[in-house]
Amino acid sequence: MGRVNRDIRREQLLEAAATVFARKGYHATRIAEIAHAAGVAKGTVYEYFPTKEELFYALLDSWLGQFERELLRRLEGIADPLQRADVVREAAVLFYRQHASHAPIFLEFWAHALRSPDGRFLQRIQQFRHFLAQLGHQLTEELVARGIFIPVDVPSLVHLEAGISDGIFLLWVLSGRSFPLERAYVFRQSVLGLGVLSDEARQRLREKLAQKLRKGFLEERPSEE
Amino acid sequence: MGRVNRDIRREQLLEAAATVFARKGYHATRIAEIAHAAGVAKGTVYEYFPTKEELFYALLDSWLGQFERELLRRLEGIADPLQRADVVREAAVLFYRQHASHAPIFLEFWAHALRSPDGRFLQRIQQFRHFLAQLGHQLTEELVARGIFIPVDVPSLVHLEAGISDGIFLLWVLSGRSFPLERAYVFRQSVLGLGVLSDEARQRLREKLAQKLRKGFLEERPSEE
Amino acid sequence: MGRVNRDIRREQLLEAAATVFARKGYHATRIAEIAHAAGVAKGTVYEYFPTKEELFYALLDSWLGQFERELLRRLEGIADPLQRADVVREAAVLFYRQHASHAPIFLEFWAHALRSPDGRFLQRIQQFRHFLAQLGHQLTEELVARGIFIPVDVPSLVHLEAGISDGIFLLWVLSGRSFPLERAYVFRQSVLGLGVLSDEARQRLREKLAQKLRKGFLEERPSEE
Amino acid sequence: MGRVNRDIRREQLLEAAATVFARKGYHATRIAEIAHAAGVAKGTVYEYFPTKEELFYALLDSWLGQFERELLRRLEGIADPLQRADVVREAAVLFYRQHASHAPIFLEFWAHALRSPDGRFLQRIQQFRHFLAQLGHQLTEELVARGIFIPVDVPSLVHLEAGISDGIFLLWVLSGRSFPLERAYVFRQSVLGLGVLSDEARQRLREKLAQKLRKGFLEERPSEE
DNA sequence: CATGAATGAGAGTTCATTCAT
DNA sequence: AATGAATGAACTCTCATTCAT
Numbered sequence: 033m034g035r036v037n038r039d040i041r042r043e044q045l046l047e048a049a050a051t052v053f054a055r056k057g058y059h060a061t062r063i064a065e066i067a068h069a070a071g072v073a074k075g076t077v078y079e080y081f082p083t084k085e086e087l088f089y090a091l092l093d094s095w096l097g098q099f100e101r102e103l104l105r106r107l108e109g110i111a112d113p114l115q116r117a118d119v120v121r122e123a124a125v126l127f128y129r130q131h132a133s134h135a136p137i138f139l140e141f142w143a144h145a146l147r148s149p150d151g152r153f154l155q156r157i158q159q160f161r162h163f164l165a166q167l168g169h170q171l172t173e174e175l176v177a178r179g180i181f182i183p184v185d186v187p188s189l190v191h192l193e194a195g196i197s198d199g200i201f202l203l204w205v206l207s208g209r210s211f212p213l214e215r216a217y218v219f220r221q222s223v224l225g226l227g228v229l230s231d232e233a234r235q236r237l238r239e240k241l242a243q244k245l246r247k248g249f250l251e252e253r254p255s256e257e
Numbered sequence: 258m259g260r261v262n263r264d265i266r267r268e269q270l271l272e273a274a275a276t277v278f279a280r281k282g283y284h285a286t287r288i289a290e291i292a293h294a295a296g297v298a299k300g301t302v303y304e305y306f307p308t309k310e311e312l313f314y315a316l317l318d319s320w321l322g323q324f325e326r327e328l329l330r331r332l333e334g335i336a337d338p339l340q341r342a343d344v345v346r347e348a349a350v351l352f353y354r355q356h357a358s359h360a361p362i363f364l365e366f367w368a369h370a371l372r373s374p375d376g377r378f379l380q381r382i383q384q385f386r387h388f389l390a391q392l393g394h395q396l397t398e399e400l401v402a403r404g405i406f407i408p409v410d411v412p413s414l415v416h417l418e419a420g421i422s423d424g425i426f427l428l429w430v431l432s433g434r435s436f437p438l439e440r441a442y443v444f445r446q447s448v449l450g451l452g453v454l455s456d457e458a459r460q461r462l463r464e465k466l467a468q469k470l471r472k473g474f475l476e477e478r479p480s481e482e
Numbered sequence: 483m484g485r486v487n488r489d490i491r492r493e494q495l496l497e498a499a500a501t502v503f504a505r506k507g508y509h510a511t512r513i514a515e516i517a518h519a520a521g522v523a524k525g526t527v528y529e530y531f532p533t534k535e536e537l538f539y540a541l542l543d544s545w546l547g548q549f550e551r552e553l554l555r556r557l558e559g560i561a562d563p564l565q566r567a568d569v570v571r572e573a574a575v576l577f578y579r580q581h582a583s584h585a586p587i588f589l590e591f592w593a594h595a596l597r598s599p600d601g602r603f604l605q606r607i608q609q610f611r612h613f614l615a616q617l618g619h620q621l622t623e624e625l626v627a628r629g630i631f632i633p634v635d636v637p638s639l640v641h642l643e644a645g646i647s648d649g650i651f652l653l654w655v656l657s658g659r660s661f662p663l664e665r666a667y668v669f670r671q672s673v674l675g676l677g678v679l680s681d682e683a684r685q686r687l688r689e690k691l692a693q694k695l696r697k698g699f700l701e702e703r704p705s706e707e
Numbered sequence: 708m709g710r711v712n713r714d715i716r717r718e719q720l721l722e723a724a725a726t727v728f729a730r731k732g733y734h735a736t737r738i739a740e741i742a743h744a745a746g747v748a749k750g751t752v753y754e755y756f757p758t759k760e761e762l763f764y765a766l767l768d769s770w771l772g773q774f775e776r777e778l779l780r781r782l783e784g785i786a787d788p789l790q791r792a793d794v795v796r797e798a799a800v801l802f803y804r805q806h807a808s809h810a811p812i813f814l815e816f817w818a819h820a821l822r823s824p825d826g827r828f829l830q831r832i833q834q835f836r837h838f839l840a841q842l843g844h845q846l847t848e849e850l851v852a853r854g855i856f857i858p859v860d861v862p863s864l865v866h867l868e869a870g871i872s873d874g875i876f877l878l879w880v881l882s883g884r885s886f887p888l889e890r891a892y893v894f895r896q897s898v899l900g901l902g903v904l905s906d907e908a909r910q911r912l913r914e915k916l917a918q919k920l921r922k923g924f925l926e927e928r929p930s931e932e
Numbered sequence: 933c934a935t936g937a938a939t940g941a942g943a944g945t946t947c948a949t950t951c952a953t
Numbered sequence: 954a955a956t957g958a959a960t961g962a963a964c965t966c967t968c969a970t971t972c973a974t
Contacts, residue, residue: 038933057372059284063969073935075971084969136371142431143368146361147282157431185473188444191428191436199424203416206367206382211416219413227452228470245453248410263958288944298960303945488954507822509734513948523956525950534948586821592881593818596811597732607881635923638894641878641886649874653866656817656832661866669863677902678920695903698860713937738965748939753966 042080045070046091054134058088058144089152092141096160099127107167113174120167121221125214128201135205165190181228189228196220215249267305269295271316279359283313283369314377317366321385324352332392338399345392346446350439353426360430390415406453414453421445440474492530494520496541504584508538508594539602542591546610549577557617563624570617571671575664578651585655615640631678639678646670665699717755719745721769724762729809733763733819764827767816771835774802782842788849795842796896800889803876810880840865856903864903871895890924 048070052061063084067074081087103123110116128135145153168190175181200216222244229237261269273295277286288309292299306312328348335341353360370378393415400406425441447469454462486494498520502511513534517524531537553573560566578585595603618640625631650666672694679687711719723745727736738759742749756762778798785791803810820828843865850856875891897919904912 057368060372062967074969075935076933078970079933082970136368139364139368139371142427143282143361143364146364146430147285154431161431182467182470184470185475188441188473188475189448189470191475192425192441192445192448195424195428195441196421197424198427199420199422200417202367202423202427203420205371206379206386216413216417216420220417223414223417223452224448225452227448227450242407245407245409245414248413250410250413250416261958266958287942299944300946300960300962301958304958307945309944491954505822507818510822512946524948525956526954528949529954532949586818589814589818589821592877593732593811593814596814596880597735604881611881632917632920634920635925638891638923638925639898639920641925642875642891642895642898645874645878645891646871647874648877649870649872650867652817652873652877653870655821656829656836666863666867666870670867673864673867673902674898675902677898677900692857695857695859695864698863700860700863700866711937716937737963749965750939750967751937754937757966759965 038080041072041076045072045077045080045087046094049087049091050131050134050137053088053091053140054137057136058140085148085150088144089156091137092153092156095131096156099123100160100163102127103167113171113178114180116167116171117221120164120171121217124197125217128213132209135201135209138201139205161194164194168193179230180233182230184228193224196224211250219244219249263305266297266301270297270302270305270312271319274312274316275356275359275362278313278316278365279362282361283365310373310375313365313369314381316362317378317381320356321381324348325385325388327352328392338396338403339405341392341396342446345389345396346442349422350442353438357434360426360434363426364430386419389419393418404455405458407455409453418449421449436475444469444474488530491522491526495522495527495530495537496544499537499541500581500584500587503538503541503590504587507586508590535598535600538594539606541587542603542606545581546606549573550610550613552577553617563621563628564630566617566621567671570614570621571667574647575667578663582659585651585659588651589655611644614644618643629680630683632680634678643674646674661700669694669699713755716747716751720747720752720755720762721766724766725806725809725812728763728766728815729812732811733815760823760825763815763819764831766812767828767831770806771831774798775835775838777802778842788846788853789855791842791846792896795839795846796892799872800892803888807884810876810884813876814880836869839869843868854905855908857905859903868899871899886925894919894924 045066049061049066052066052069056065061084063077064074066087067077070077077087081090103120106119106123107116110119141153141157145157148154165187169186172181172184172186172189176183176186197217197220200213200220204211204213204216222241225237226234226241226245270291274286274291277291277294281290286309288302289299291312292302295302302312306315328345331344331348332341335344366378366382370382373379394411397406397409397411397414401408401411422442422445425438425445429436429438429441447466450462451459451466451470495516499511499516502516502519506515511534513527514524516537517527520527527537531540553570556569556573557566560569591603591607595607598604619636622631622634622636622639626633626636647667647670650663650670654661654663654666672691675687676684676691676695720741724736724741727741727744731740736759738752739749741762742752745752752762756765778795781794781798782791785794816828816832820832823829844861847856847859847861847864851858851861872892872895875888875895879886879888879891897916900912901909901916901920
């Protein structure tokens with residue numbers, strides 16, 4: 033294997049790691065297999081990542097950072113809270129779609145964060161959640177302030193939304209990705225929307241949302257991958 | 258440690274396993290540590306469970322089976338769908354409360370189900386979800402039929418509810434169990450309720466639910482344990 | 483399992499041990515399996531034999547002793563050396579035939595005798611060989627003295643005969659007992675006979691032995707079991 | 708221990724394995740001890756042989772293959788059947804002499820072949836026997852055809868010879884290698900020779916063979932090692 | 933930079949043996 | 954006498970990590 037730019041090689045390794053970690057899980061993954069998948073020798077992996085766990089962490093950090101940056105980029109210049117909500121949902125769906133085959137790895141991240149004495153995994157995940165929560169807060173506060181949402185405890189609602197997102201994702205992964213993730217997110221938004229919209233806003237959106245509720249998100253298509 | 262009844266010893270071992278698996282995660286758990294926690298020698302564990310994975314599976318099966326049986330017991334003779342919904346929620350909360358300190362282990366089960374070539378874990382989890390989904394179906398169909406809920410794609414809503422429950426649980430676990438799980442479930446029910454209740458039902462419950470939304474579920478108490 | 487006479491139980495255990503040792507080999511044999519085959523519990527084996535190796539030794543001793551006693555019984559009152567030779571051969575064949583399905587165990591005894599730091603196995607086997615060698619000596623000396631055999635170094639010939647017997651047995655076992663052991667022993671006797679018979683004796687037996695040589699011992703029958 | 712050529716390291720390991728297996732037997736041999744004897748770490752053994760049994764098999768295969776190749780090399784260009792018989796005997800004796808201290812290991816191979824559910828050991832041994840039997844057939848057929856041997860069932864005689872060879876070897880090993888193996892083989896040849904030689908050939912060789920019979924093979928020297 | 937042979941601590945598992953009942 | 958639950962020493966094999974080349 034020829035010499036390539038250090039950053040490129042690093043990316044190759046992360047990609048290979050993602051593939052293998054996703055298929056086997058963290059513990060069943062052998063460094064040798066990652067090296068093989070990346071087309072390099074075992075020792076080379078250690079030129080880029082000092083330990084297996086560090087590599088795993090680098091992958092988490094890489095993905096979350098990527099998503100954070102992408103989301104900020106997309107939100108630039110968009111002020112309307114409803115539009116912003118859509119942008120967040122779209123970015124999330126796009127991200128998951130890109131990493132669909134790696135989805136199981138997120139369960140590994142979560143489990144690892146809980147079990148590892150090294151707090152970094154948990155911290156990084158909480159930092160990410162905090163990042164999303166902040167966006168959620170601004171957004172929800174504004175919707176309440178504008179009278180689009182009824183009065184609600186914003187932190188609770190934001191937490192709930194985060195939980196729901198992860199829950200749907202979990203469901204999606206454990207069901208073998210048997211339904212279109214995006215439609216599930218939209219469905220969720222419709223149910224929640226009907227729940228917290230003010231009477232005035234509800235009147236406007238009622239029919240559209242009700243239709244979505246009747247339609248559901250479980251399609252004939254087995255997967256959206 | 259003296260001789261005890263075989264079933265009791267088995268329970269002791271499952272309990273010890275739960276404790277250690279929850280604290281360390283599946284892979285970091287050493288059989289010797291489980292044995293030690295149960296007050297027996299390493300070899301004794303193997304008198305009851307042929308492999309570490311079998312022990313892990315026995316734990317999953319024991320818990321889910323326990324919950325299934327308990328829930329059926331509680332639902333006996335209760336016909337009203339709203340009451341049934343409450344019973345389900347209460348049973349779930351009670352179950353989680355009983356196993357609060359073991360909560361992280363569910364992430365392990367999920368991750369394991371996805372990574373293990375042995376399909377049993379995934380199957381058992383899906384069987385459990387199916388069990389809950391059936392209850393949810395009956396219940397939701399009836400609520401729609403009675404005009405309490407607006408028309409909605411029942412399977413989708415049931416799926417969504419399941420996802421939300423797991424999502425809240427996940428949130429709860431990853432946040433270090435920093436909020437009262439029960440209140441979060443109630444809060445969820447209020448939001449969803451407002452979303453799918455028919456106009457007529459909404460009028461009746463409106464104030465009560467709106468108040469719950471304003472209150473939220475994030476308490477001063479950092480944990481309910 | 484009811485109580486039985488101690489000696490009978492001991493025999494049952496030896497028999498069960500023989501079966502399992504023969505099928506699995508010494509090391510792959512589990513005490514539990516012997517107990518099971520004998521219809522008793524694991525602990526019971528230890529009431530009769532203090533260790534696994536002791537049980538193995540008891541089996542060797544039982545078999546060799548049995549053969550020694552039986553052979554002496556059969557030789558009683560028989561003086562003619564040629565007849566005595568036949569009796570020895572018959573007894574050996576009968577013994578092997580009785581234990582045909584246990585045959586592989588002899589390889590285990592031999593291997594064990596060589597590897598065990600405990601010299602007892604080797605000693606017992608050598609004692610048995612010595613017993614046979616003594617009979618062979620007397621017999622051969624007499625045949626030489628009577629001029630039936632040509633002058634020959636008797637110890638060497640006796641050794642050779644012993645080696646040949648074991649060799650044929652080994653061949654028989656490793657070939658899956660694919661030929662009639664008895665005929666092979668007779669064939670051997672014919673070849674050796676022609677080799678060491680004096681001219682005078684040869685003339686008498688020539689045609690009979692030559693015929694046996696032409697016939698061989700490899701039959702259509704795949705086994706004599 | 709520094710890096711060495713892969714083939715050389717493999718040979719070192721086989722040699723170390725031979726030594727330890729011969730001294731302790733297959734089961735009592737610890738991989739760690741083989742590694743130690745070869746001057747490497749435990750893990751290194753597994754870089755070359757995936758399991759202990761595979762290593763054991765590799766040893767069997769290496770020895771038998773070595774002998775087969777060496778024998779074919781020595782027989783090249785030799786046509787006279789009596790000479791060929793001598794070459795075979797010499798090669799066998801030389802081989803055993805080289806591996807004298809490893810002799811007990813052959814008993815392990817035999818026992819292992821019978822007890823292992825993996826048929827490879829038995830197959831390899833039978834393949835080796837077949838190789839020798841083929842040589843024996845050609846040779847004996849020719850001796851009969853030329854009238855040097857009396858008419859005899861060739862397959863039986865070849866089998867008998869093989870059995871005798873192994874039997875003498877077994878005797879030699881179990882007696883602690885207490886006599887010169889080569890002389891025993893020669894002695895055997897003399898006895899068999901006298902048994903199957905035609906009258907004409909016997910007249911020529913009679914005195915020489917008879918002398919060998921009188922001399923025997925049990926020497927004052929306790930061992931030829 | 934890249935390699936892959938070498939390392940060795942450490943894991944799950946086995947099973948002969950013990951002994952309370 | 955018979956049992957079988959309990960024991961724990963000991964084993965094979967794994968694999969992250971190192972480092973000489």
